[in-house]
Amino acid sequence: MFSVSNVSKHFGEVRAVDDASFSIAEPQMVGIIGRSGAGKSTLLRVLNRLADATSGEVWVEGEDILSFKGARKREWQSNCAMIFQQFNLVPRLDVLTNVLLGRLNKHRTIPSLFKLFSAKERLDALMALDRLGISSIALQRVETLSGGQQQRVAIARALVQKPQIVLADEPIASLDPLNAKIVMESLRDIHDTDGLTVICNLHTLDTARQFCDRVIGMSEGRIVFDGKADNLTTEVAKSIYGASEDFEESMTSTAIGSDNNKPSREDLQIKELSTVDA
Ligand SMILES: Nc1ncnc2c1ncn2[C@@H]1O[C@H](COP(=O)(O)OP(=O)(O)OP(=O)(O)O)[C@@H](O)[C@H]1O
Numbered sequence: 001m002f003s004v005s006n007v008s009k010h011f012g013e014v015r016a017v018d019d020a021s022f023s024i025a026e027p028q029m030v031g032i033i034g035r036s037g038a039g040k041s042t043l044l045r046v047l048n049r050l051a052d053a054t055s056g057e058v059w060v061e062g063e064d065i066l067s068f069k070g071a072r073k074r075e076w077q078s079n080c081a082m083i084f085q086q087f088n089l090v091p092r093l094d095v096l097t098n099v100l101l102g103r104l105n106k107h108r109t110i111p112s113l114f115k116l117f118s119a120k121e122r123l124d125a126l127m128a129l130d131r132l133g134i135s136s137i138a139l140q141r142v143e144t145l146s147g148g149q150q151q152r153v154a155i156a157r158a159l160v161q162k163p164q165i166v167l168a169d170e171p172i173a174s175l176d177p178l179n180a181k182i183v184m185e186s187l188r189d190i191h192d193t194d195g196l197t198v199i200c201n202l203h204t205l206d207t208a209r210q211f212c213d214r215v216i217g218m219s220e221g222r223i224v225f226d227g228k229a230d231n232l233t234t235e236v237a238k239s240i241y242g243a244s245e246d247f248e249e250s251m252t253s254t255a256i257g258s259d260n261n262k263p264s265r266e267d268l269q270i271k272e273l274s275t276v277d278a
């Protein structure tokens with residue numbers, strides 16, 4: 001159970017998040033949509049404790065995680081994996097080491113990168129890469145990878161954290177449609193196979209409809225829609241995006257949900273994610 005209760009985050013006069021409340025009773029794949037500046041990133045940052053809320057509570061298993069300080073706050077952050085638009089990897093380090101960095105918060109002291117990660121941790125990291133279909137590049141430096149590969153490394157890093165929940169802030173905004181599809185399918189698989197809640201900020205309606213069970217629409221910091229992706233009609237979308245009469249959904253569209261000629265998984269030659277044990 002995950003319950004966001006009257007959470008606000010103000011920056012001076014700006015109400016970036018304004019009295020947001022929602023609950024997630026069972027693991028769900030949730031998309032948060034809204035125009036630029038609606039407060040999507042700020043909400044995720046508050047949930048992950050990267051930013052402090054101005055007011056409100058977030059209840060997880062009977063505890064208000066917004067009240068956590070010090071070691072408990074770090075523990076929450078390690079249980080709450082975060083995936084970013086710009087990947088946030090260390091470019092000069094190899095893929096495997098970047099994935100192992102997801103284990104850092106689980107160590108009491110900062111381990112020397114090569115010596116103190118256990119064999120089990122290294123195996124887990126390799127298996128996470130294998131699950132994402134990129135184990136063959138484990139020893140390659142991250143700076144040599146494509147954006148799509150980098151985001152899959154970031155997802156593998158999130159997996160080795162063994163998180164309770166995964167937050168993704170515009171994970172596909174920097175990717176081409178093909179890689180966007182792979183990344184969204186990987187996030188969906190984390191929900192389907194591992195039974196985790198995944199909350200994903202998305203710019204585009206079609207992606208939310210295609211991959212999410214539930215969609216939360218934000219406008220000017222407020223939650224203005226919360227429901228099944230199927231109920232996200234064009235009228236509702238207009239209200240979320242505060243759009244004028246000439247609003248067309250294609251304005252919020254990427255190609256991944258709308259292209260009939262999109263390649264199949266076989267074309268992409270990626271592994272069936274669900275056949276690999278976590
Ligand atoms: N650190 C900050 N200091 C001051 N204002 C901020 C800060 N972070 C966000 N804001 C403001 O809060 C509001 C919400 O921003 P936020 O980044 O959460 O929106 P968003 O929905 O993620 O937008 P985008 O789709 O462009 O990423 C905006 O008005 C923004 O300018």
Ligand SMILES: [Mg+2]
Pocket residue numbers: 040041042169170
């Ligand atoms: Mg944002």
